[in-house]
Amino acid sequence: MDIATSEAPVGRMGDNVPLPDSRPRPRPLLLRWGKHLRGTCDRLIATSSLVPNTPVLDMRAFPWTAALRADWEAIRDEAIAAIGTQPGAPSLAAISPDHRAIAPLGKWRSLFLCGYGYRVDENLARCPHTSRLIEQVPGLNSAMFSILAPGTHIPTHRGVTKGLITCHLGLVVPRDGDVRMRIGSRTVRWAEGETLVFDDTYDHEVWNDSAHTRIVLLIQFRRPLRNPGRWIADTLLGVLRRSAFVQEARANLRRWHRGEIAADA
Template sequence: AAVPLPEPVEEVTKEERDAPKTTEEHPAEEVTAEEHSEEHVYHAEELTDEEEHMDVVEVHTHVEEHTEGNEPTEPDHSEDTGEVEETLTRDETEPEEQLGDTDSQEEPAVETISPSKIEDKPLDKRSESEEKKEEKVPAKKKKPKLLNKFDKTIKAELDAAEKLRKKGKTEEALKAFNELLSKYPQSPRAKYGKGQSEDDLAEKMRSNEMLQKAINTYGEVADMPNPTTDLVKIAVKRQANRQQFLGHIKRSVVTLQKLTNRYPSDVSIKNELGVSYLLLGDNNNAKRTYEEVLALAPNDGFAKVHYGFILKAANQIAESIPYLKEGLESEDPGTDDGRFYFHLGDALQRMGDKDAYKWYELGHQRGHFASVWQRSLYNVNGLKAQPWWTTREIGYTDLVKTLERNWKTIRDEGMSVMDQEKGFFLPEDENLREKGNWGQFTLWQQGRKNENSCKHVPRTCALLEKFPESTGCKRGQVKYSIMQPGTHVWPHTGPTNCRLRMHLGLVIPKGCRIRCANDTREWKEGKVVIFDDSFEHEVWQDANSYRLIFIVDVWHPELTPQQRRTLSPI
């Protein structure tokens, strides 16, 4: 499986984010590394098995058309956190590798992917770790030094241009910085201001073309005469961040590789490089990068949770636990994410450690999970939540009746494609089984019909065609599932609360059962059972012969037509 994750960031409240923080005296010096930081969002990879687990990071795109519930929005990147000292941080004659624009080749921008995080608010009850976190005295942040000796001589002019940008006069600010660069082409701070203004304008215009200009300008900052170390780091990190935002992951890797070569002891750059590798699906280089971080900074919590995550994805379950646990306990920026609570709990469960539910509870208290049992991460707020549903509750009566009346037809067509030599049923390959054999034959996925599959089971597909609540469910599948004797599926949860799952029993020998939350049930041939797979569920096949069921995912009945049209696929 592929894996996650972007840059660490101090979490801020909406009030802190919206509060004006600029001062009129020295605006050109007030840009900090946090100014352009963003919260990074993770999503579940669409799996081709009966139940899903979540392993992949989703990259924000520049144009976000649709949002769900409390889907995070990008913080205003014109924030700052205070004044900056005017002394330089390195010798201005220090030789540095040239770090220019890495975006000369064209890549199409990914236009719209907009995942969401869980929407339910955390409980009032606070954990001990939260209370300890409040007791910590925050370390005073070192002020970045952005002005070199030359820029200090034109500080008043830089301040005037920066004031325009801070006041939201984006076009005027861009014009002012361009004029400064015409007069002072050697000014790194003016170049950076131009990049920021283009960045702001891209957001205002919702223009990928303008954002690409900003990306190029950020890269040019490092090639200016004698830029300060802090300015280079801030500008190039932002360049990589914006490349990720457009979906240009390979380019962000190149950008951060050059930056870490230039500043090899800066673990924050290596951490971000590791994230880019993960976004690219290059777990091996990500692992190597986090090993380098931990060699330099053994207590780096951000590196620990990511390293633990990589080990977990490689099925090194026992080895992953201490890294995930210590990383979360560090409470370092970027560690308090539901993904890590999810995988630590899952690893502990697989080792038979009941502490798993302690971490699930903490994840719930932190607002990552709706409850200890319901641990999906991509949710719409306010939907009815319960492990098991009745036909009356779900409301899709015609669909249920059609499935049950035609169950023998569905069964016979399913059995006709069971020949292993033909290879219609694909094995589950997402590491959800403790033991055994489990396969599936998919007809619809993410709201798209598999025409080739339906050729082999035409009557079954014809029955489903008139039920868009299922065939149009972009967050689900329609498929046959076969499970052989001796199979056990680990406790796990699906990725979203936006769907409910129907199981139609086709061939059900005695000894097959499914648990959802704390209620265990059995299938019956010709009957539909309905459950919410965003709740923890587990499957046992202890019969003497195979079990065959038909799985039909449907939209949660409380989703509006607009939501069903606009929610992103999973």
């Protein structure tokens, strides 16, 4: 099963619809000064963690993942329907300014359901079963369908804070090549209907060395913590939620839904 994500336009557009501004922008102040403090904050969060700080975590530590695995086919069907109809799924580089350096144009697309606590009601309404399931995730921060085109490599990158953990549910995983992710020194591969839980503050990179599209449901949720790590993580996430980093992405997503960003951006 394959979904076209780079060749066929999937959004509303016309000949005069502008591409997003690709000029380099200063990184948000939080992310710029945060590089100097992030190591300290992450270490304090790690010492307060109620789950291991390993690159890959045991999914059994997060019982809610069982509901995703049980209903993965229903989630997959909603994802395929939503991605395949207008306005479809935008390029991540067109929505999130901080991803423009690593997200190949039109090769890594995301259909957002929620981000940093902000709901995307248009997409939630298109995926009602998925919406009900993600509402059961404790500490939900963000959720989206992550769509990787054939032949795509996402270079090494890392998440913003150890206060978040990432879960992938495999929905469409090509079998005609090697579709994999390196997290730290480990290499993992997705399987349809299976969950992968990991700490994205470890350097990681992704390959889709196949002729077909990979789709996963990507969920970010708050790491279970005791204090003082919980206070630090909550403070950082609160600042991030209000930052230009998140607010610009929200504005770009609204522009996408109004057809003001080109579908192939």
